[in-house]
Amino acid sequence: MAVIALKCPKVQVVVVDISTPRITAWNSDQLPIYEPGLDDVVKQCKGKNLFFSTDVEKHVAEADIVFVSVNTPTKTQGLGAGKAADLTYWESAARMIADVSKSDKIVVEKSTVPVKTAEAIERILTHNNKGINFQILSNPEFLAEGTAIKDLFNPDRVLIGGRETSGGQKAIAALRDVYAQWVPIDKIICTNLWSAELSKLAANAFLAQRISSVNAMSALCEATGADVTQVSQAIGKDTRIGPKFLNASVGFGGSCFQKDILNLVYICECHGLAEVANYWKQVIKINDYQKTRFVNRIVSSMFNTVSGKKVAILGFAFKKDTGDTRETPAIDVCKGLIGDKAKISIYDPQVQEEQITRDLALKKFPMSPTSVKQVACVWDAYEATKGAHGICILTEWDEFKLLDYKRIFDGMEKPAFVFDGRNVVDAEKLRKIGFIVYAIGKPLDAWLKDMPAVA
Numbered sequence: 008m009a010v011i012a013l014k015c016p017k018v019q020v021v022v023v024d025i026s027t028p029r030i031t032a033w034n035s036d037q038l039p040i041y042e043p044g045l046d047d048v049v050k051q052c053k054g055k056n057l058f059f060s061t062d063v064e065k066h067v068a069e070a071d072i073v074f075v076s077v078n079t080p081t082k083t084q085g086l087g088a089g090k091a092a093d094l095t096y097w098e099s100a101a102r103m104i105a106d107v108s109k110s111d112k113i114v115v116e117k118s119t120v121p122v123k124t125a126e127a128i129e130r131i132l133t134h135n136n137k138g139i140n141f142q143i144l145s146n147p148e149f150l151a152e153g154t155a156i157k158d159l160f161n162p163d164r165v166l167i168g169g170r171e172t173s174g175g176q177k178a179i180a181a182l183r184d185v186y187a188q189w190v191p192i193d194k195i196i197c198t199n200l201w202s203a204e205l206s207k208l209a210a211n212a213f214l215a216q217r218i219s220s221v222n223a224m225s226a227l228c229e230a231t232g233a234d235v236t237q238v239s240q241a242i243g244k245d246t247r248i249g250p251k252f253l254n255a256s257v258g259f260g261g262s263c264f265q266k267d268i269l270n271l272v273y274i275c276e277c278h279g280l281a282e283v284a285n286y287w288k289q290v291i292k293i294n295d296y297q298k299t300r301f302v303n304r305i306v307s308s309m310f311n312t313v314s315g316k317k318v319a320i321l322g323f324a325f326k327k328d329t330g331d332t333r334e335t336p337a338i339d340v341c342k343g344l345i346g347d348k349a350k351i352s353i354y355d356p357q358v359q360e361e362q363i364t365r366d367l368a369l370k371k372f373p374m375s376p377t378s379v380k381q382v383a384c385v386w387d388a389y390e391a392t393k394g395a396h397g398i399c400i401l402t403e404w405d406e407f408k409l410l411d412y413k414r415i416f417d418g419m420e421k422p423a424f425v426f427d428g429r430n431v432v433d434a435e436k437l438r439k440i441g442f443i444v445y446a447i448g449k450p451l452d453a454w455l456k457d458m459p460a461v462a
């Protein structure tokens with residue numbers, strides 16, 4: 008919304024939320040999320056044509072276009088638990104819009120929702136009996152965290168789905184005119200509602216599938232002595248495959264990939280397409296396998312036990328340049344190590360201790376109060392690694408490439424291990440210092456070869 012305000016000075020944008028602390032933060036100089044470049048955009052428009060308010064009903068009533076960007080988490084109970092999207096927030100937003108509206112509106116579905124949600128929302132809105140005309144559009148977002156501003160300034164495409172009626176086409180044109188103020192018209196794709204909704208799920212499923220494919224290859228590379236980076240480079244040169252999203256890792260995280268694939272799986276199952284559902288499920292299974300494999304490597308390399316040993320965790324966010332920890336692989340890796348009684352010391356440049364404590368204590372398997380004491384959060388990589396037996400790199404923060412690894416080595420117990428879950432360090436350089444290094448999908452150290460390590 009901030010980028011729309013920046014690029015369309017004649018459009019008045021009001022961001023509304025029922026959470027007062029959140030809106031207060033947006034109205035302050037300290038924005039509530041870390042996203043490179045966002046500060047600058049907000050600063051340029053705030054108070055001019057970009058406003059943040061808790062007066063939800065007033066601003067919705069006044070608007071011509073309402074973007075709904077509420078949370079749609081995976082359902083935790085009831086029908087479709089563990090797979091289907093929880094649309095509670097979407098439904099109440101739709102009911103509120105129907106209640107407060109006095110004029111015709113275009114309602115834009117911006118949250119990623121299962122296919123055909125728009126139809127349900129349309130029903131809620133059109134049963135308002137007030138003679139108001141609502142047009143529903145699906146306008147899924149393709150930005151990635153950490154590069155959001157860059158992605159929004161120069162999107163690969165903007166997708167707008169709407170009804171094939173004249174009212175629907177008029178609504179599509181109105182939204183297209185907003186984006187056309189900075190996006191080349193040939194990059195604005197207009198489709199029917201269902202295609203737009205499904206395309207969002209499909210795009211994330213395809214992206215996640217690439218990562219699971221390369222991560223599956225990484226296991227084979229380790230077993231056979233190939234180097235996954237070389238394999239990625241070789242296959243990425245094929246223009247049909249392309250070079251992006253081929254970095255092997257400890258696993259993908261983030262709020263979208265797993266949730267969207269689970270949604271896709273649920274939709275397939277609901278339509279009796281068991282084979283298709285299983286096909287996509289496998290993308291998640293490989294992701295879980297990769298995280299387990301990583302933990303097993305650590306434990307087996309360190310003489311099959313990490314009990315009482317200090318392990319430094321460098322990076323907790325699900326990717327660099329964000330403080331977001333939703334579904335981060337670090338949660339599973341830390342839990343695996345804690346389960347094996349390691350003492351972990353975590354450093355991430357953007358994630359607060361409070362968040363880490365919440366993530367490690369509140370997941371599906373609540374931990375005992377004693378296990379919480381096994382976890383320390385520190386504000387410096389050198390502090391985290393002091394006296395440690397091993398280091399795990401779980402987020403590809405640039406600063407981890409620049410650390411003084413000789414200094415770190417000198418302060419660690421020996422043998423000193425580095426487990427690089429993001430292939431960010433120069434493994435050869437570290438080996439020369441004296442580290443035993445495990446890097447995802449790379450030829451194994453002689454030390455690791457002798458250890459049984461398969462998940």
Ligand code: UGA
Binds near residue numbers: 119151255
């Ligand atoms: C993803 C999509 O990339 C966006 O297009 C989409 O709009 C967004 O979800 C969404 O649905 O909202 P995001 O989750 O922010 O964006 O981040 P990604 O850059 O896609 O990374 C996801 C995970 O995959 C991260 O944990 C990242 O480290 C991992 N990854 C990515 C790899 O392990 N290897 C790669 O080569 C690329």
